[in-house]
Amino acid sequence: MKSDTLIEIRGLGKSFPGVKALEDVSFDIRRGSVHCIVGENGAGKSTFIKILTGALQRSAGTMTLDGAAYEPRSVRDAMSRGISVLYQELNVVDDLSVEENLCLGKEKSRFGFTLPDPEREKVAEMLRSLEPSIRLDMRVRDLSVAQKQMIEIVKALSSDCSVLVMDEPTAAISEEEVKRLFAVVAKLKAAGATIVYISHKLGEIFEIGDWVTVFRDGRMIETKPIPEIAASCRDLPEACVELVRMMLGKVVTEAYSPRPNRSEEVLLAARRLGNARLKDVGFELRAGEILGFYGLVGAGKTEVARALFGIDRHSGELELRGRRLDLRSPRAAIKAGISLVPEERRADGIFGKLSIRANVPVMRMASVLRLGLIDRRLEERLADGYMGKMSVNARDREQQVASLSGGNQQKVVIAKCLNREGSVFLMDEPTRGVDVGAKKEIHDIIRGLADAGKGVIVFTSELPEAVHLCDRIVLMHDGRVRAVVENGADLDHDRIMALVAGGEADR
Amino acid sequence: MVRNAVAARRMDLQKAVLLGVIALISLALAALTPSFLSLRNFTNVLLQVAVVVVVASAANLLMVTGHFDLSIGGVLAFSGILYAFLAKRGIPLGAAMALTCGVAALWGSINGLTVGGLGITPVIATMGTMYAARGFAYLIARWDGGANISTGLPPDFSDFGRSMVFGQVPVVILIMAVAVGVFAFIERRTKLGRYAYAIGGNASAARLSGVRVTGIVFLLYVLVAVLAAICGIFQVSRVGLAAPNIAQGLEFDVVVAIVLGGTSMLGGEGSIWGMILGALVVGLAANGLNLLGVPFFYQEIVKGLLLLFAVFADQRVRRLA
Numbered sequence: 115m116k117s118d119t120l121i122e123i124r125g126l127g128k129s130f131p132g133v134k135a136l137e138d139v140s141f142d143i144r145r146g147s148v149h150c151i152v153g154e155n156g157a158g159k160s161t162f163i164k165i166l167t168g169a170l171q172r173s174a175g176t177m178t179l180d181g182a183a184y185e186p187r188s189v190r191d192a193m194s195r196g197i198s199v200l201y202q203e204l205n206v207v208d209d210l211s212v213e214e215n216l217c218l219g220k221e222k223s224r225f226g227f228t229l230p231d232p233e234r235e236k237v238a239e240m241l242r243s244l245e246p247s248i249r250l251d252m253r254v255r256d257l258s259v260a261q262k263q264m265i266e267i268v269k270a271l272s273s274d275c276s277v278l279v280m281d282e283p284t285a286a287i288s289e290e291e292v293k294r295l296f297a298v299v300a301k302l303k304a305a306g307a308t309i310v311y312i313s314h315k316l317g318e319i320f321e322i323g324d325w326v327t328v329f330r331d332g333r334m335i336e337t338k339p340i341p342e343i344a345a346s347c348r349d350l351p352e353a354c355v356e357l358v359r360m361m362l363g364k365v366v367t368e369a370y371s372p373r374p375n376r377s378e379e380v381l382l383a384a385r386r387l388g389n390a391r392l393k394d395v396g397f398e399l400r401a402g403e404i405l406g407f408y409g410l411v412g413a414g415k416t417e418v419a420r421a422l423f424g425i426d427r428h429s430g431e432l433e434l435r436g437r438r439l440d441l442r443s444p445r446a447a448i449k450a451g452i453s454l455v456p457e458e459r460r461a462d463g464i465f466g467k468l469s470i471r472a473n474v475p476v477m478r479m480a481s482v483l484r485l486g487l488i489d490r491r492l493e494e495r496l497a498d499g500y501m502g503k504m505s506v507n508a509r510d511r512e513q514q515v516a517s518l519s520g521g522n523q524q525k526v527v528i529a530k531c532l533n534r535e536g537s538v539f540l541m542d543e544p545t546r547g548v549d550v551g552a553k554k555e556i557h558d559i560i561r562g563l564a565d566a567g568k569g570v571i572v573f574t575s576e577l578p579e580a581v582h583l584c585d586r587i588v589l590m591h592d593g594r595v596r597a598v599v600e601n602g603a604d605l606d607h608d609r610i611m612a613l614v615a616g617g618e619a620d621r
Numbered sequence: 622m623v624r625n626a627v628a629a630r631r632m633d634l635q636k637a638v639l640l641g642v643i644a645l646i647s648l649a650l651a652a653l654t655p656s657f658l659s660l661r662n663f664t665n666v667l668l669q670v671a672v673v674v675v676v677a678s679a680a681n682l683l684m685v686t687g688h689f690d691l692s693i694g695g696v697l698a699f700s701g702i703l704y705a706f707l708a709k710r711g712i713p714l715g716a717a718m719a720l721t722c723g724v725a726a727l728w729g730s731i732n733g734l735t736v737g738g739l740g741i742t743p744v745i746a747t748m749g750t751m752y753a754a755r756g757f758a759y760l761i762a763r764w765d766g767g768a769n770i771s772t773g774l775p776p777d778f779s780d781f782g783r784s785m786v787f788g789q790v791p792v793v794i795l796i797m798a799v800a801v802g803v804f805a806f807i808e809r810r811t812k813l814g815r816y817a818y819a820i821g822g823n824a825s826a827a828r829l830s831g832v833r834v835t836g837i838v839f840l841l842y843v844l845v846a847v848l849a850a851i852c853g854i855f856q857v858s859r860v861g862l863a864a865p866n867i868a869q870g871l872e873f874d875v876v877v878a879i880v881l882g883g884t885s886m887l888g889g890e891g892s893i894w895g896m897i898l899g900a901l902v903v904g905l906a907a908n909g910l911n912l913l914g915v916p917f918f919y920q921e922i923v924k925g926l927l928l929l930f931a932v933f934a935d936q937r938v939r940r941l942a
Contacts, residue, residue: 425829462823
């Protein structure tokens with residue numbers, strides 16, 4: 115008699131040099147269930163999935179699959195044990211046909227020539243039953259994202275998979291297609307498959323999930339049956355809030371100290387901003403203010419930053435000091451006086467191969483030019499100035515920025531933006547991946563900017579940071595502004611969490 | 622050049638190795654063939670190397686942005702033919718030079734637009750220009766009535782190419798010195814230079830820092846083309862006739878010189894001084910093979926091996942650093 119538990123995870127841990135990505139994770143995945151995994155970025159979800167599917171090796175703990183020890187050395191290994199994964203980035207070959215994609219890697223051949231394959235019919239039948247709109251001879255390039263997903267599902271199923279891991283499968287498909295995907299998931303479940311489902315869309319968890327595991331800070335917080343959570347809540351939004359509470363934990367924040375220098379002068383005004391990801395976003399940034407944007411992953415924070423910085427086009431109006439802005443590029447935004455500290459400093463912020471001295475002036479080369487030419491002494495003085503003011507820890511100003519720690523790299527990027535001496539500073543996740551000491555220093559720098567009369571917008575997915583730093587907080591969910599709250603001693607954390615989880619905007 | 626401790630050490634090591642190789646080749650050739658140490662031979666080597674160095678001065682900065690230009694040889698040949706064509710028809714030499722450089726700048730603009738504006742990969746885009754420019758060179762020669770333009774040129778046509786500066790120094794040295802000087806200066810002291818390194822190091826960060834990436838890449842392609850034109854004008858002036866089939870493979874000599882000299886093909890680092898050493902290595906190697914009577918195609922093989930070696934060594938040293 116087969117036991118109820120398919121996969122047992124005990125004491126699973128994963129360490130990288132200097133950081134524990136996972137610690138002491140233990141829970142069970144039941145046969146034939148849809149087991150959902152939730153958690154904010156950095157919570158350990160992806161690390162866990164990578165270990166489960168063989169892409170990473172665990173540092174500690176054990177896993178058993180169907181009663182036998184499960185220690186996959188590679189993704190192929192995991193696949194041979196029946197665990198397949200569907201990533202967000204689709205793994206289909208656009209230029210081949212559906213049939214060729216389905217048989218990829220498993221073609222029957224003799225002396226290199228492909229042979230007709232009896233398995234083909236089985237796979238074709240599977241495809242027909244799941245998604246009849248796809249024919250074997252269609253070119254994959256012509257298919258929609260949802261259809262490509264179906265092909266990947268069929269491909270996984272045809273290699274005898276018993277556990278299908280789906281990573282954010284609904285991120286890029288329409289509501290209609292989501293319904294069809296859920297129907298397929300139900301069919302798979304009925305046929306005995308086990309689904310591990312990762313998603314940021316909490317509503318979906320309650321729609322198709324049987325169990326949910328919440329990760330936070332590298333640990334497994336809770337594993338509960340969905341009906342149990344749903345039963346204790348009045349309605350869906352409240353249930354989502356409950357999940358969010360588990361994901362975020364008790365919000366321990368340092369006290370917010372009200373800042374004296376805030377004026378009433380409106381620096382930046384946004385009205386009805388909209389594009390593919392934003393809906394009707396409006397807010398005001400005042401001089402001398404630190405405005406926070408807070409929300410869960412996918413809420414639209416970075417999209418607002420991109421719109422304000424001229425990276426993405428948008429409908430609606432943007433005004434700087436009353437003057438209408440029509441930003442078509444980052445260059446235009448910088449010219450208008452808006453600087454951005456990007457979310458990904460390695461990819462978008464630093465010039466790794468160059469020295470600190472060479473990095474700092476790039477946003478405003480005029481600061482180091484004399485008679486139109488780069489003056490070495492000006493450069494050195496500029497770099498020294500910022501390195502001192504921001505306590506950049508480096509060997510000297512000639513050190514390659516790529517070799518600095520994350521916190522120091524971030525400081526170099528901030529210095530580059532500060533050097534622009536604009537009026538509005540956008541900071542997207544300014545302390546992500548930064549050690550505690552540097553985090554405090556960066557917060558002080560931000561406060562210093564605001565005290566000097568600049569306007570700073572901090573986009574963050576850490577509520578403690580928003581509460582500690584920001585004068586007002588814009589709460590976002592699903593591309594919309596849910597509320598703008600004034601920071602103070604009576605800040606209602608519960609209401610905040612409810613709003614960013616999609617709950618009702620009451621009162 | 623923007624340096625830092627680690628990269629500086631690697632660059633110095635690379636330059637030391639190159640200098641060593643140059644010394645080695647020179648000694649070996651001096652021992653093997655008596656004609657190596659003659660003035661005529663030195664002049665030959667110098668002329669070969671000069672063209673590469675002049676064009677590579679600009680091409681180096683282009684490669685620092687992570688782009689390169691395969692149309693150099695074609696544009697050079699085209700410019701020589703056009704210059705001779707115009708001179709033959711009575712256009713004053715100065716005006717002919719300016720006009721030729723102007724048309725070459727157009728070829729460069731095409732590269733700039735296709736690579737920068739349309740985002741076509743440099744290999745394909747500049748290969749197209751290479752064929753087109755050389756095709757036009759043959760065409761113009763045909764319009765003139767023959768395969769080459771060798772007759773009917775004004776009497777002072779060769780004055781420029783064969784002139785001596787300060788009495789003793791061939792004009793090509795002056796051109797080389799000016800080109801190197803200008804671009805070394807641009808590299809270190811100008812916004813253009815800094816932006817080039819920024820683009821090559823991290824194009825996305827450059828864009829988000831307000832750098833006009835397409836504009837700079839465009840400008841560099843134009844500069845490379847103009848320098849190729851100057852070399853073309855100089856060469857046909859020195860020889861006294863213009864042929865559409867010269868400078869075949871020049872673009873690869875330029876790439877080898879640049880990569881041997883320490884400029885990464887991915888962009889973001891490298892300086893003009895290393896390039897000069899690289900050009901010398903290639904020039905001396907080719908010269909040596911010539912003097913030793915090695916058939917021409919072996920030289921091509923050696924160049925190919927040098928290029929492979931240069932790229933391979935570049936990767937390995939990078940992994941060490």
